Amino acid sequence: MAVTIRDVAKLAGTSPTAVSATLSGSSNSSIRVGKETRERIYAAAAQLGYSPSEIAKSLATGKTKVIGLVLPYADAFVDQNPFVSEVMSGIMHEVVDRQYNLMLFTATAGMSYNQIAMLIDSRVEGVLLVMPPDDGAIHLKCERRKIPYVSILRHPAPGAWTVNSDDFGGGVLAAQHMYQMGHRRVAVLRGNQDVSTSEPRCQGFLSVYREAGIEVEVVQSGFSWRDGVTSMKQILDRPVSEFPTGLFAANDLCAEGVMRVAKDYGLAIPSDLSVVGYDDTWFAAMSQPPLTTVNMPISEMGKRAASMLIDRLEGVEVVDPSPILPVSLTIRHSCGAHAAPTSSSLKTVNPR
Amino acid sequence: MAVTIRDVAKLAGTSPTAVSATLSGSSNSSIRVGKETRERIYAAAAQLGYSPSEIAKSLATGKTKVIGLVLPYADAFVDQNPFVSEVMSGIMHEVVDRQYNLMLFTATAGMSYNQIAMLIDSRVEGVLLVMPPDDGAIHLKCERRKIPYVSILRHPAPGAWTVNSDDFGGGVLAAQHMYQMGHRRVAVLRGNQDVSTSEPRCQGFLSVYREAGIEVEVVQSGFSWRDGVTSMKQILDRPVSEFPTGLFAANDLCAEGVMRVAKDYGLAIPSDLSVVGYDDTWFAAMSQPPLTTVNMPISEMGKRAASMLIDRLEGVEVVDPSPILPVSLTIRHSCGAHAAPTSSSLKTVNPR
DNA sequence: TTTTGATGATGAAACGCTTTATCATGATTT
DNA sequence: AAATCATGATAAAGCGTTTCATCATCAAAA
Numbered sequence: 201m202a203v204t205i206r207d208v209a210k211l212a213g214t215s216p217t218a219v220s221a222t223l224s225g226s227s228n229s230s231i232r233v234g235k236e237t238r239e240r241i242y243a244a245a246a247q248l249g250y251s252p253s254e255i256a257k258s259l260a261t262g263k264t265k266v267i268g269l270v271l272p273y274a275d276a277f278v279d280q281n282p283f284v285s286e287v288m289s290g291i292m293h294e295v296v297d298r299q300y301n302l303m304l305f306t307a308t309a310g311m312s313y314n315q316i317a318m319l320i321d322s323r324v325e326g327v328l329l330v331m332p333p334d335d336g337a338i339h340l341k342c343e344r345r346k347i348p349y350v351s352i353l354r355h356p357a358p359g360a361w362t363v364n365s366d367d368f369g370g371g372v373l374a375a376q377h378m379y380q381m382g383h384r385r386v387a388v389l390r391g392n393q394d395v396s397t398s399e400p401r402c403q404g405f406l407s408v409y410r411e412a413g414i415e416v417e418v419v420q421s422g423f424s425w426r427d428g429v430t431s432m433k434q435i436l437d438r439p440v441s442e443f444p445t446g447l448f449a450a451n452d453l454c455a456e457g458v459m460r461v462a463k464d465y466g467l468a469i470p471s472d473l474s475v476v477g478y479d480d481t482w483f484a485a486m487s488q489p490p491l492t493t494v495n496m497p498i499s500e501m502g503k504r505a506a507s508m509l510i511d512r513l514e515g516v517e518v519v520d521p522s523p524i525l526p527v528s529l530t531i532r533h534s535c536g537a538h539a540a541p542t543s544s545s546l547k548t549v550n551p552r
Numbered sequence: 553m554a555v556t557i558r559d560v561a562k563l564a565g566t567s568p569t570a571v572s573a574t575l576s577g578s579s580n581s582s583i584r585v586g587k588e589t590r591e592r593i594y595a596a597a598a599q600l601g602y603s604p605s606e607i608a609k610s611l612a613t614g615k616t617k618v619i620g621l622v623l624p625y626a627d628a629f630v631d632q633n634p635f636v637s638e639v640m641s642g643i644m645h646e647v648v649d650r651q652y653n654l655m656l657f658t659a660t661a662g663m664s665y666n667q668i669a670m671l672i673d674s675r676v677e678g679v680l681l682v683m684p685p686d687d688g689a690i691h692l693k694c695e696r697r698k699i700p701y702v703s704i705l706r707h708p709a710p711g712a713w714t715v716n717s718d719d720f721g722g723g724v725l726a727a728q729h730m731y732q733m734g735h736r737r738v739a740v741l742r743g744n745q746d747v748s749t750s751e752p753r754c755q756g757f758l759s760v761y762r763e764a765g766i767e768v769e770v771v772q773s774g775f776s777w778r779d780g781v782t783s784m785k786q787i788l789d790r791p792v793s794e795f796p797t798g799l800f801a802a803n804d805l806c807a808e809g810v811m812r813v814a815k816d817y818g819l820a821i822p823s824d825l826s827v828v829g830y831d832d833t834w835f836a837a838m839s840q841p842p843l844t845t846v847n848m849p850i851s852e853m854g855k856r857a858a859s860m861l862i863d864r865l866e867g868v869e870v871v872d873p874s875p876i877l878p879v880s881l882t883i884r885h886s887c888g889a890h891a892a893p894t895s896s897s898l899k900t901v902n903p904r
Numbered sequence: 905t906t907t908t909g910a911t912g913a914t915g916a917a918a919c920g921c922t923t924t925a926t927c928a929t930g931a932t933t934t
Numbered sequence: 935a936a937a938t939c940a941t942g943a944t945a946a947a948g949c950g951t952t953t954c955a956t957c958a959t960c961a962a963a964a
Contacts, residue, residue, distance in 0.1 A: 202674075204920055215944045220922060231923080232942055254675045255610045256920035259949050264607065269656065285636055292658050301675075304621065304654040306644050322554075323606045323653075425838050460840065483835065486777050488812065556950055567914045572952060583953080584912050608950030611919045 203248045212237070212244035219245070223252065265299065267509060268324040271306045272331045282481050283498060287330050287352060290502025298510045326509045330502075332356055348512050350505045355396050361512075361521045363505040367397045370494040370527040371404020374448050374476045377492070377529055382538040383446035383474060384414055389421035389431050389458070391450035398450065401478065405448050421450050428457020436465055445474060445538045452477040452484045452493055459487065459534070470536030480530045490532035497525050555600045564589070564596035571597070575604065617651065619861060620676040623658045624683045634833055635850060639682055639704060642854025650862045678861045682854075684708055700864050702857045707748050713864075713873045715857040719749045722846040722879040723756020726800050726828045729844070729881055734890035735798030735826060736766055741773035741783050741810070743802035750802065753830065757800050773802050780809020788817055797826060797890045804829040804836045804845055811839065811886070822888030832882045842884035849877050 209216045214237050221231040222241045233241070244250075258264045269291065271284060295302050303324055327342055327349040339356040342349040350361045378386055388405050391398035402418060409416045421431040428449060435444065449455035455477035459469055467473045469489055477484060477493035484491040504523060511518050560575075561568045566589050573583040574593045585593070596602075610616045621643065623636060647654050655676055679694055679701040694701040695709075702713045730738055740757050743750035754770060761768045773783040780801060787796065801807035807829035811821055819825045821841055829836060829845035836843040856875060863870050 258607045260922040302656040612952040
C-alpha cells in the first residue's frame with residue numbers, strides 16, 4: 201500500500217541505506233552518497249510521493265520526537281481561564297521550532313493517573329505538566345519511570361523542573377501601586393488555598409504594607425467570579441467607615457465579581473473602591489472600568505518550559521531548571537487615587 | 553535498557569507469542585494460552601514493570617491509535633473564545649473512551665500546511681480539524697493523502713465529513729424570541745464575512761421577520777468585542793426615533809461590546825434596547841444584565857466529531873457523516889419586552 | 905486403530921526504518 | 935610495487951511488537 205524506502209531505492213537503482221542517509225539529511229555516521237545517486241534518490245522520492253514512516257523511524261532510533269502535554273482537569277476554572285490556550289500557544293511555538301510533536305493528555309474523565317502514565321510511556325520522550333494538581337500523582341509516575349518532565353505554573357516537588365512566574369513579586373507590584381495611589385485601608389482576597397500560587401501573591405502584597413507599618417486585611421476568597429461576588433458582599437456587610445479603599449483580588453475573574461457587586465451597591469470604581477486583579481486576561485481590558493492587573497508572561501512560560509525539556513532531551517545543559525519569570529503591572533483604570541466614598545451615593549446590594 | 557516482551561517471556565518460561573497474546577488481551581487470532589502460563593506471564597510482567605512499546609506495536613499492526621487534532625491559528629479570536637478548549641474537552645472524552653490518543657497540531661507560527669501534512673501522515677490515522685480556515689489547504693492535503701478527516705464548526709468542501717450546529721435554526725430561535733417580546737424594529741449584527749457560520753445565522757433571523765412582513769436592518773459587524781462597540785456606535789449615530797429596539801449580535805463577545813456602548817450612552821438594557829447573543833459562552837451569565845443567547849452544544853460537537861472519525865477508522869458504518877446539531881436559546885435578562893426609550897435619559901457616547 | 909478436533913504452545917517472518925560492518929575502486933603515499 | 939586512504943556503495947542485523955504457519959498432545963469420534 202504505502203510506499204516504502206525500498207520502493208524508492210529500487211526506482212533510484214540504489215540501496216535503502218543510501219536513500220535513508222540521503223533523505224534523513226544531516227551528517228549521520230559514515231555513509232556517503234555520491235551526487236548523482238543523491239539526485240536520482242530525490243527524484244524517485246518525489247515521483248513516488250514518498251514520506252518516511254515516523255513510526256519505523258522511532259523504532260529504529262529509539263527516539264519518538266514526541267513530548268506529552270498533560271492538561272489539567274477541564275473544569276470551570278480551566279474553561280474560564282485562557283491560561284491553557286495561552287500556555288499551549290507558547291509551547292507549540294517552541295515545539296514546532298525544534299521539530300518535535302505534541303501528544304495531548306488530560307487528567308479528565310475518570311482517567312486514573314495510572315492509566316495516563318501507561319499511555320505516556322514508550323511513546324513520549326518527556327512530559328510537560330500544565331498546572332498539575334498538587335496531589336502529585338502525575339509527577340511521581342514520571343519520576344518512577346525516569347521520564348523527564350517540566351511542570352508549569354505549579355510547584356509539585358522539591359527538585360522538580362518547573363516554570364513559574366514571580367507570584368511574590370506580583371503581590372509586591374500590586375501593593376506598591378496601591379500604596380502609591382494613597383490607599384491605606386486595603387484588603388487582599390486570597391486565592392484558593394489548595395493552589396500553590398495563592399500564598400506567595402498574598403505574602404508579596406502584605407510585605408509592602410508591613411514595611412509601611414500598615415495592617416492588611418486578608419479574606420479567604422477564590423479564583424472564580426462567584427468567589428469575588430461572595431467575598432465582596434461579605435466586605436460590604438459592615439459599617440461604611442470600615443470599607444477598604446483598595447482591594448487586591450485573587451485574579452481578574454475574581455476582580456470582575458468584586459466590581460460587579462461594588463457597582464451594584466453604588467460604589468464608583470476607582471474613586472470609591474480601587475481594585476487590582478491578577479493575570480491580565482483578555483477581558484481585563486474590556487471590563488468597566490478597564491482593570492489594572494498583574495501580567496504574567498504566560499505564553500512565554502509555555503515556551504520556556506518546552507525549551508528546557510527539549511534541551512534536556514537533547515543533552516543540552518540547562519542552566520536554570522526552575523526559572524521564575526518576572527511579572528509586570530498593567531495599569532488601567534480600576535485603581536485610582538484614594539477618596540472616601542460619600543455615603544449618600546450608596547444603594548443596597550443587588551441580591552441576585 | 554527497557555524491558556521487552558522477550559524478557560517477560562524468558563522470566564515466565566514461555567514464548568513472546570504467548571506474552572503478546574496474553575497482554576494484548578482480546579480475542580486475537582488463534583493463539584491460545586493456558587491458564588497457568590497466563591498467570592505466570594502476568595506475574596512476570598508485573599515483576600519487571602513491563603509496558604509494551606506502543607511504537608513497536610504500531611509498526612507491527614499498522615495502526616497507531618493516534619488521531620491528529622489541528623487547531624486554528626492562535627489569534628485573538630481564538631484566545632477570546634472558549635470554543636477551542638470546549639471542543640477539545642468533548643474530543644478528549646471520546647478519544648479516551650475509545651482508547652485513542654491525540655496528537656496536536658496548529659496552523660500557527662509560519663508552519664506551512666505542507667509541513668503539517670508531512671508531520672501528520674504516517675503517525676496519525678485520521679484528523680480532526682477545528683475551525684479550519686476556509687482557504688482549504690489543509691483538507692485538501694488530507695484528501696490527497698486519503699487520510700480521513702472531520703471538520704468541526706466549518707464547512708470546508710462538499711462531501712467532507714463535518715460537524716456543525718444549526719446556525720440557521722439559531723437565528724430563527726433568536727428572532728422568534730425577539731418577535732415574541734414585541735420587538736418590531738430590529739437589527740442584525742452579522743459576523744465576519746469570511747466565516748461560514750455568519751450568513752446562515754443572519755438568514756435564519758431574517759426568515760422569521762420576513763414571514764411577519766417586517767424589514768430587518770443588517771449591519772456588517774464581526775465576532776470581536778471591538779466589532780460590537782464599533783457597530784453600536786454606528787447605530788447610535790442616528791435619530792433616536794430610528795434606533796432599533798432589539799439587536800441580534802454576531803456572538804456573545806460582540807453583544808458585550810454592544811451593551812457597553814449602549815449603557816455608556818444611557819440606554820437601559822433590556823428596557824431601552826434588547827440584545828441577544830450567540831454561543832452562550834461562560835461570560836454570558838456574568839454580563840450585566842445576564843445575556844440571553846443562543847447555545848451551541850460545543851463540547852458535544854467535539855465528541856461527535858471524534859466519534860464519527862473513530863467509527864470510520866474502525867469500519868463502523870456512520871449513518872450521518874455531516875450532522876447538524878441542534879441549538880437552543882438560553883433566556884436570561886438582556887432581551888425584554890419592548891418599550892420606547894425616553895430621550896431624556898440619554899447621555900452622549902463615551903468616546904473611548 | 906485411525907481420524908478428527910480441540911487445546912496449548914512456539915519459531916520465524918513481517919512491519920519500515922537506521923546503522924554497523926564490509927567491500928570495491930581508484931588515487932595517493934611510502 | 936606495496937601500503938594506505940578517501941570515496942561510494944551495500945548487505946544484513948537490529949528495534950519490539952504481532953501474526954501466520956506449524957507442531958505436539960491428548961480426548962473424543964469414526
